Amino acid sequence: MHDVNFHHDHELTQHEFLGCCKDCQHSLEIIKPHIMAFADRIRQYDEAALRALPPDDLYRLFLILDDLAHMDAGEHLAELILAEPEINAALPEIRAYYDTFFSIHEVHLAERLLSTSAPWETLKSFPLYPRYEALVKNQIELYNIEPGSRLAFIGCGPVPSSLILLNHLAGIRSVGLEIDDTTAALSRKVVGSLGLEREIDIVHGDETLLRDLDWDTILVAAMAMPKKRIFGNLRRILMETGKTDASVFYRTYSGMRAILHAPVADDDIDGFTIVGRFFPMGRVNNTVVIAKLDG
Template identity: 25%
Template sequence: MGNQEEMLVKKITEIYESISKLPDLSPSEEVNALFTELVLACIPASPIDVSKLSNNGEQEMRSNLIRLCGEAEGLLESHYSDLLASNYENPLEHFELFPYYSNYLKLSHLEYSLLARHVPGAPAAARVAFVGSGPLPLSSIVLASRHMRAARFYNYDLSATANAQARRLVRADADVGPRMAFRTVDVMNATREEIAKYEVVFLAALVGIGREEKVRVVAHLAASMAPGAALVVRSAQGARGFLYPVVEMEDLEGFEVLAVHHPDDEVINSVIIARKPPATAGGGVALQPLGHSHGAVVRPCKCCDMQAMNHLTIEEVALEELPS
């Protein structure tokens, strides 16, 4: 690593050590200040490759930090879910109170726009799954209310409490409420028959924090989803990989990767659009090989032309150029 990357790792390690000493990660002035400092340190573009951190201690720190971020994020969402449900007849009309609501609007718009461009049938999907929805399922709600207005969303979360909180948020809304279902189940235990019903599956960034766990989840989805169904995966790039897991192309075996977008603004997550290959005449699937990048050309610009990555087509696009 160069000096710039070493200084960044040192700063993030110092913030991590401060966060680790906190007795509680529930929203508070101290918690909010530390995580704000962390996010501001990770947002700027950085050449750092978190998979190549120099020693096991740094990798362990990163893994622990992602888990702490996930815990804090869950507590923050739980706090605002209860606040909104307790104080408003229709909480969905007051989501602007959540401090990161604008980020969810931008991320959901990006995901929908990429889907519309690369999987033309996806915007008209009737059944959509969101895996890892949490107590404040903003992504599902924004997608359902603003973009996929005919779809029914099936939200998966391990926590019965989180699902109960989410139900309280949507039940009063005449439009979104009837189109939201919540399942308290590990998606790894969902049957192939169940998953095959979904035309689009969204995979939250914190489902499968460790790489091996993420790969197992993706493999289960690849084995279960119907041919032609779309998978939307949230990842991270550069220093943002200290906040969320990084998904590599080889982690998506069984899918065609159609597009990759790395935001350069306050939206933290990268977005990957993939598809279960359509069935062939012989009953199998037309699978493109994954994990080979010979001949790929990565241009140092915000909006890149289509690139060849062996048989994969990967596109990096600017958010403002996508359709609404």
């Protein structure tokens, strides 16, 4: 996967937008065929077929969707795209592909990290590392975590890159929660391969375990689901533990990036008030939102 040239030829070129504001119905008509063509393309793959693809081919397929999500387009255009009936009908398939891609991609990366004698160099060489680093650097500025405090991350996955980079760049200690036991075990091995087992704990379980864990701040992964259940449990836990002033950070998708994954909805975070929102720059996917308990 690390042999893929990130500087590839884009299927949707700027030439197609000559004389267009990139924020109108005409823009939608230009973009729609590319989105529908991608949807048609991924319909030929079930999950088993995707997992059977060579890593480089899997990544090249991802880049087609990635280009669409990171178009330099106006905010109104994203609303038009998501509301267009044919595109809206295809979104579940597109978003399911995106989730599956990252599931496969992170397992591939975990296997690479565990099979090399130079895991840090391997981690830094994979194509998406600059995005993760940019996202985490932005969040380090937002967290304002006191020295000695601890972050709890819900949905850490097989390669808990956020926790790894938060510790690597800012010395932040953490605990990662992962609901799948096999994934949690793999994540624990990855942390150990990087020599961070004293800084990062990986626990098998969901957000309800936070009642009995040591933490000061919470981060909810973009792909941790279902959000409504997670935030409902967090609301109860914050009240039961007396941590009613604790910040809950969560990642979501906004603008064109919402084609990748359903954004966190207002009713998902019932009982919380948004106190800050920080939009992504460059090829970073996630908007970072800060929430606190109502009242």
